[in-house]
Amino acid sequence: MNLVELQxxxxxxxxxxxxxxxxxxxxxxxxxxxxxxxxxxRKGSRRQQEHELxxxxxxxxxxxxxxxxxxxxxxxxxxxxxxxCGATPCACP
Amino acid sequence: MNLVELQxxxxxxxxxxxxxxxxxxxxxxxxxxxxxxxxxxRKGSRRQQEHELxxxxxxxxxxxxxxxxxxxxxxxxxxxxxxxCGATPCACP
Numbered sequence: 001m002n003l004v005e006l007q008x009x010x011x012x013x014x015x016x017x018x019x020x021x022x023x024x025x026x027x028x029x030x031x032x033x034x035x036x037x038x039x040x041x042r043k044g045s046r047r048q049q050e051h052e053l054x055x056x057x058x059x060x061x062x063x064x065x066x067x068x069x070x071x072x073x074x075x076x077x078x079x080x081x082x083x084x085c086g087a088t089p090c091a092c093p
Numbered sequence: 094m095n096l097v098e099l100q101x102x103x104x105x106x107x108x109x110x111x112x113x114x115x116x117x118x119x120x121x122x123x124x125x126x127x128x129x130x131x132x133x134x135r136k137g138s139r140r141q142q143e144h145e146l147x148x149x150x151x152x153x154x155x156x157x158x159x160x161x162x163x164x165x166x167x168x169x170x171x172x173x174x175x176x177x178c179g180a181t182p183c184a185c186p
Contacts, residue, residue: 001168009168013175013183027131034127038120041160050158054167056153060146067134067142074147075094075102082106088107091107 003061003071007054010061018062026066096154096164103154104175111155123152 001009014092018026037052044052077083082090094102111119130145137145157164170176175183 001165003099004141006096006168009171013171016182023134026181027134031127031131035135036175037156041116041156043118046160050162050167051170053153053160053162053164053177054170055156057150057164058169058171060149060153063130063134064146067139069139069143071146071150072094074143075099075150077144077147078102078106078151087111088105089109 003075006057007061007065007071010058011065014062015065018066023063023066026059026063030056030063033059095169099150100154100158100164103151104158107155108158111159116156116159119152123149123156126152130140 026045033052033055037049037056040048040052061071064074080086081088082092085092126145126148130142130149133141133145154164157167173179174181175185177183178185
């Protein structure tokens with residue numbers, strides 16, 4: 001799945017509800033999921049880690065949708081190497 | 094860019110360094126970026142929001158790499174509708 005498809009999928013599924021609840025709720029929900037991911041990293045199974053990574057990614061896509069931001073555009077900074085030093089792999093001090 | 098390409102890109106750029114620093118550092122860094130995203134949502138420009146969304150996504154991909162988890166697999170739960178109610182759009186109460 002590419003990043004555009006991911007945002008479309010999340011908009012189809014949750015866009016109307018998420019817009020109704022508003023941005024602050026989405027930020028709160030994203031934060032909650034990051035907390036669950038942190039716990040899964042510390043003591044969860046690989047399956048739980050996959051589940052929580054997916055939840056964070058889903059909320060990130062939903063938040064991007066509400067902000068009118070393209071995740072595809074947001075990762076173009078890395079396309080030609082590290083944005084700071086320009087190298088692949090990164091050679092920042 | 095698809096999710097597999099995103100993980101490969103981040104591994105090429107930062108994989109060796111991130112593995113050296115370890116999982117706890119990546120969780121901390123992800124959390125830091127989520128905080129910066131929250132601030133950009135509250136009072137940042139659209140360009141800053143795009144920047145911070147990209148940073149969170151990059152750290153999420155790096156964390157998935159260290160855990161050996163595929164983000165592509167992690168979002169398959171949503172491919173056939175809401176995982177809870179099965180509907181598109183979600184019709185959960």
